[in-house]
Amino acid sequence: MAKIQCKNHNDFCPQALFLYGTYKEDKTPDFGLFCWFSYTWTQTDDGMGMGVMACIGTDKLTKDLIRKNGMFSANLVTEDILPLADYYGIVNGREVPDKMKYMPTVEKGVVLDVPTIAECPVSMELRVDKEIHMYEESDVYLCTIMGVTMKEELTDKSVPFIERFRKAAPVYAPGEDRYCSFDGRDLGEWGTPMQSLK
Numbered sequence: 281m282a283k284i285q286c287k288n289h290n291d292f293c294p295q296a297l298f299l300y301g302t303y304k305e306d307k308t309p310d311f312g313l314f315c316w317f318s319y320t321w322t323q324t325d326d327g328m329g330m331g332v333m334a335c336i337g338t339d340k341l342t343k344d345l346i347r348k349n350g351m352f353s354a355n356l357v358t359e360d361i362l363p364l365a366d367y368y369g370i371v372n373g374r375e376v377p378d379k380m381k382y383m384p385t386v387e388k389g390v391v392l393d394v395p396t397i398a399e400c401p402v403s404m405e406l407r408v409d410k411e412i413h414m415y416e417e418s419d420v421y422l423c424t425i426m427g428v429t430m431k432e433e434l435t436d437k438s439v440p441f442i443e444r445f446r447k448a449a450p451v452y453a454p455g456e457d458r459y460c461s462f463d464g465r466d467l468g469e470w471g472t473p474m475q476s477l478k
């Protein structure tokens with residue numbers, strides 16, 4: 281079947297979801313949900329290594345705090361934490377002062393002063409090297425990965441990678457404002473998983 285020209289978008293190009301963690305001025309954490317996230321090869325303190333590029337659109341609390349602190353964490357979203365992650369993506373931290381009434385288990389970063397989430401199987405600690413202001417309501421952050429923590433069971437190389445990946449159970453944003461599992465199950469429309477929060 282022929283391909284037809286569509287609107288300029290990224291549907292069917294799945295994006296992994298991350299919760300970005302930042303500290304507010306009073307040292308309590310804020311978390312927001314993000315998917316415009318990918319990787320770069322960059323100069324690190326010990327040579328070349330992995331970096332991250334993250335695009336943040338409309339101004340929001342996460343952006344305010346990344347600008348102020350120059351660092352944040354990126355915590356991989358899994359099926360278990362999806363209701364909370366969805367809530368953090370829908371509720372605006374600038375407008376809702378008690379947004380953080382729902383809290384995961386928060387840990388301190390091992391390298392940077394950032395909050396990380398114990399329930400997430402992978403957490404990256406990111407130092408912002410450059411902010412590229414693209415347009416009103418669009419900024420790109422180029423970062424160095426300064427530290428990664430991972431659930432110990434995921435590091436056991438005697439278990440085939442695909443089994444460990446299945447265990448990690450990451451969630452994707454595949455298009456049309458829906459969530460899906462890595463093995464292709466529909467996990468609902470944005471704004472619905474949060475309805476199960478008590």
Ligand SMILES: Cc1cc2nc3c(=O)[nH]c(=O)nc-3n(C[C@H](O)[C@H](O)[C@H](O)COP(=O)(O)O)c2cc1C
Nearest residue numbers: 312313314315316336337340341342369371372373
């Ligand atoms: C599935 C999903 C993905 C999102 N991805 C991004 C993103 O990549 N960039 C962005 O600027 N906002 C993104 N958002 C919106 C933010 O999560 C939202 O603005 C949230 O309020 C941020 O938290 P904060 O207000 O505490 O900063 C996404 C929202 C959802 C539901």
